[in-house]
Amino acid sequence: MTKHSGKRRIAEADRTQVRVLMVDPDGLVPDDDPVRAVWSFVERLDLSAFYEPIKAFEGTAGRPPIDPKILMALWIQATLDGIGSAREVARMCEMHARYQWICGGVTPGYHRLSDFRSNSEQELDTLLTDTVAVMMHKNLVDLKRVAQDGMKVRASAGTGSFRSGKRLAELRAIANEQVRYLKEEIEQDGSAGSRRRDAARKRAAEEQLRRIDEALAELPDVQKRKKSNNGKKKSEARTSTTDPQARVMKMADAGYRPALNVHMVTDTRTKVIAAVEVNNEGTDLKMAVPLADQIHRRYGKNPSEWLEDGGCVTLDGIDKLAGRGIRVIAPVRQPRSSAVKATEVRATDSEAVADWRRRMETEEAKTIYKERGATAELVNAHARGHGLLQFLVRGIRKTRSVMLLLAITHNMRRSWALAPAI
Numbered sequence: 372m373t374k375h376s377g378k379r380r381i382a383e384a385d386r387t388q389v390r391v392l393m394v395d396p397d398g399l400v401p402d403d404d405p406v407r408a409v410w411s412f413v414e415r416l417d418l419s420a421f422y423e424p425i426k427a428f429e430g431t432a433g434r435p436p437i438d439p440k441i442l443m444a445l446w447i448q449a450t451l452d453g454i455g456s457a458r459e460v461a462r463m464c465e466m467h468a469r470y471q472w473i474c475g476g477v478t479p480g481y482h483r484l485s486d487f488r489s490n491s492e493q494e495l496d497t498l499l500t501d502t503v504a505v506m507m508h509k510n511l512v513d514l515k516r517v518a519q520d521g522m523k524v525r526a527s528a529g530t531g532s533f534r535s536g537k538r539l540a541e542l543r544a545i546a547n548e549q550v551r552y553l554k555e556e557i558e559q560d561g562s563a564g565s566r567r568r569d570a571a572r573k574r575a576a577e578e579q580l581r582r583i584d585e586a587l588a589e590l591p592d593v594q595k596r597k598k599s600n601n602g603k604k605k606s607e608a609r610t611s612t613t614d615p616q617a618r619v620m621k622m623a624d625a626g627y628r629p630a631l632n633v634h635m636v637t638d639t640r641t642k643v644i645a646a647v648e649v650n651n652e653g654t655d656l657k658m659a660v661p662l663a664d665q666i667h668r669r670y671g672k673n674p675s676e677w678l679e680d681g682g683c684v685t686l687d688g689i690d691k692l693a694g695r696g697i698r699v700i701a702p703v704r705q706p707r708s709s710a711v712k713a714t715e716v717r718a719t720d721s722e723a724v725a726d727w728r729r730r731m732e733t734e735e736a737k738t739i740y741k742e743r744g745a746t747a748e749l750v751n752a753h754a755r756g757h758g759l760l761q762f763l764v765r766g767i768r769k770t771r772s773v774m775l776l777l778a779i780t781h782n783m784r785r786s787w788a789l790a791p792a793i
Contacts, residue, residue, distance in 0.1 A: 396475055399468040406448060406469040412783050413444045417501060420494045437479050442487040444473045450780040453758030455773065457485035485764075488776060492768055495775035500669040502782045503645055507670065511789045514670060516639045516739070518678040519662055520747035521655040522754075524770075525761035526617035526629040533609040533619070533629070539587050542612065546580040585615035593618070596653075614765040618651040631762065631770055635754075635778070636662050639678065639746045643785050644778040645669070649771045655683045659699075660691050673697055678743040686724050693723030700740050703731050753781065 400406055421439035448469060449460045461481040463470040506512040534542065553573040587610075594608035611617050617629040632653065636646040646665040648658070659679055667673055673695045681702045689699050703713040714732045716725045730736045754777055762770045 396472065399472040404469065406472060408787065409447050409451070409783070410444050410473065413440050413447065416443070416498060418443065420497065421491070437477055437483060439487070441473060441475070441477055442479065442484065445470060445479065445484065446488055446776055447780050447783065448473060450757060450777055453756070455758050455763045457481040457488070460484050488772055489764055489769045492772045492775065495772055495779065499644075499647065499775050499778050499782070502779055502786070503643060504670060506641075506643060506782075506786060506789065509790065511786070512638050512641050512643050514638050514645055514666065514672065514674050516676040516678065516742070517636050517645060517666070517674045518639050518743040518747035519634065519636050519659060519683060520680070520743070520751055521632055521634045521658065521683070522751045523620050523622050523630040524633050524759060526614050526631050527762050527765045528611040528614035528617045528629040530619070530629060532611040532613040534586065534612055535607050535609050536587065536590050539583055539590070539610070539612070543580065543583045543587065546576060546583055549576045550580060579612075582612050582615060586610040586612050589615045616651055616767050618653060620653045631767065633774055634658050634662060635747065635750060636666060637747045637750050639742045641785060641789060642746055642750060643782050644750060647771070647774045647778050649767050649774055651767065656685055657688065659683055659688045663692060663695065663697065676700055676739065678740060678747070680743065686721070689727050690721050690723045693726070698730070699727055700736055701731070702740065703728055750781065
């Protein structure tokens with residue numbers, strides 16, 4: 372064996388060397404990668420409402436904005452991956468091949484991604500209607516039998532952010548003084564660097580003042596909802612300075628946390644989401660009629676049967692739905708007196724309520740009601756599985772945008788299952 376002297380030659384890592392890499396953008400993902408189907412779906416959407424505000428035209432100065440199709444596809448892919456943070460989506464655009472393929476060389480910042488989702492409630496609402504309407508036109512969805520369900524989702528607010536009216540007034544005075552002080556400091560300081568720093572601090576102080584004002588505005592509503600404790604004085608109302616529209620609610624695990632209540636209506640045959648609503652009510656009562664109104668507004672028709680759990684049922688709601696030709700399929704709550712049968716017709720019952728009680732005694736209605744767990748509750752479980760454990764945005768308007776985007780993404784997947792060529 373030949374012996375050699377000196378240091379062995381090996382190819383070592385040199386991370387300081389600048390390299391020019393040749394990249395085939397379309398080759399980042401295989402031809403059968405699901406992200407291509409996401410892009411194909413987005414290309415078929417009517418995004419004209421997203422293009423209308425764009426003021427950049429050929430022959431004019433200025434940097435062109437990012438194509439709304441790219442932003443929509445990024446958020447749909449992120450929803451599929453259970454990502455709800457704009458910062459995380461922006462990071463994925465730099466690190467993950469699927470997101471890089473969607474971007475096609477464009478680099479969206481997290482501010483742009485966040486603004487696109489948060490400020491598009493009306494546009495996303497229209498898209499939800501359009502996606503379901505297309506499936507109805509193709510006879511894939513009929514909305515004859517639908518199921519309603521609600522779930523409470525943790526809000527982007529901590530329990531420690533809730534303050535009483537007295538404390539909010541004190542915080543408002545402090546915030547006002549801070550804004551005034553920073554305004555004077557900006558006017559007196561001629562240094563450009565200091566002015567920029569103070570301007571940023573002033574914007575933060577103004578944002579905090581705005582949230583305190585919103586929290587104060589929500590106090591009467593919170594106080595109105597509070598129940599007296601065995602005839603004693605009502606407890607003091609408190610609202611959050613982080614998310615003023617959040618309310619402390621009893622969650623599925625029996626704990627109490629700041630949350631918002633999400634409601635969805637699902638077609639039982641296809642599991643397509645037809646309607647979405649978000650509010651800060653701690654109960655699902657009285658939601659059936661507004662959701663039925665939404666169904667009619669979106670699609671110009673009423674379902675034949677409406678499945679809901681016992682926590683959603685009101686006698687007034689049954690009457691109103693019956694007046695629209697909608698049969699309610701929901702369990703009858705057992706009265707306090709065990710001597711009275713739950714399905715027994717009362718003298719005070721309207722004709723619609725009496726029909727509901729008699730209907731729920733039949734095996735047919737009991738069998739139909741089982742579909743609710745396999746549809747509405749299943750859709751809710753899928754939403755949880757896609758990261759809907761806590762909202763990362765604040766306020767009902769922004770959280771509704773998140774839910775509409777989730778519904779559109781869910782319906783995209785359902786359209787693939789119902790008709791791959793759609």
